[in-house]
Amino acid sequence: MERSKKVIFTSHCILNQNAVVAPLARAKGPYRDIVDIIFENGIGIHQLPCPEFRHLGLKRKPMTKDQYDTEEYRKLCKEISKDTVNIMKEYINNGYQIVGLIGINSSPTCSILGKKGILMEELLALCKEENIELELIDVPTDYQDGEKGKEFIAKLKVFLNSL
Numbered sequence: 001m002e003r004s005k006k007v008i009f010t011s012h013c014i015l016n017q018n019a020v021v022a023p024l025a026r027a028k029g030p031y032r033d034i035v036d037i038i039f040e041n042g043i044g045i046h047q048l049p050c051p052e053f054r055h056l057g058l059k060r061k062p063m064t065k066d067q068y069d070t071e072e073y074r075k076l077c078k079e080i081s082k083d084t085v086n087i088m089k090e091y092i093n094n095g096y097q098i099v100g101l102i103g104i105n106s107s108p109t110c111s112i113l114g115k116k117g118i119l120m121e122e123l124l125a126l127c128k129e130e131n132i133e134l135e136l137i138d139v140p141t142d143y144q145d146g147e148k149g150k151e152f153i154a155k156l157k158v159f160l161n162s163l
């Protein structure tokens with residue numbers, strides 16, 4: 001079968017809400033409506049690792065960006081970013097299209113728009129160094145599948161077809 005040669009990069013918890021800080025999960029598993037719309041467009045998903053999970057595990061408490069911003073955590077986010085950029089380059093060098101990057105708004109680690117999270121700061125800085133230009137979008141803070149998330153899904157639909 002001919003592949004679409006289109007890949008989108010996403011924050012880990014879009015596909016796995018089990019990884020988020022205990023009280024903040026907004027779905028049982030994946031954000032199904034988001035995944036569905038990506039699937040419908042024949043786009044592959046590259047799921048980034050969850051740095052907070054790797055750093056402090058499942059029992060971590062909600063923390064601010066300042067609290068996360070330690071040398072050790074920056075190092076982890078830099079390593080994930082380096083690995084991610086290498087994967088992006090492999091796709092690009094082989095004629096694949098990176099449709100964009102989806103983050104999580106207001107996350108101390110994965111927010112892209114507004115105040116950037118630590119992973120996205122590192123990743124986007126590295127992308128800039130490597131001349132990788134990405135379309136960017138965040139899942140809004142109040143997103144939920146179903147009625148509440150309809151507006152975002154409409155926006156995402158446009159985003160996925162904007163290249």
Ligand code: SF4
Nearest residue numbers: 012013020050107110
């Ligand atoms: S660090 Fe990122 S991927 Fe992990 S739970 Fe927070 S927003 Fe999701």
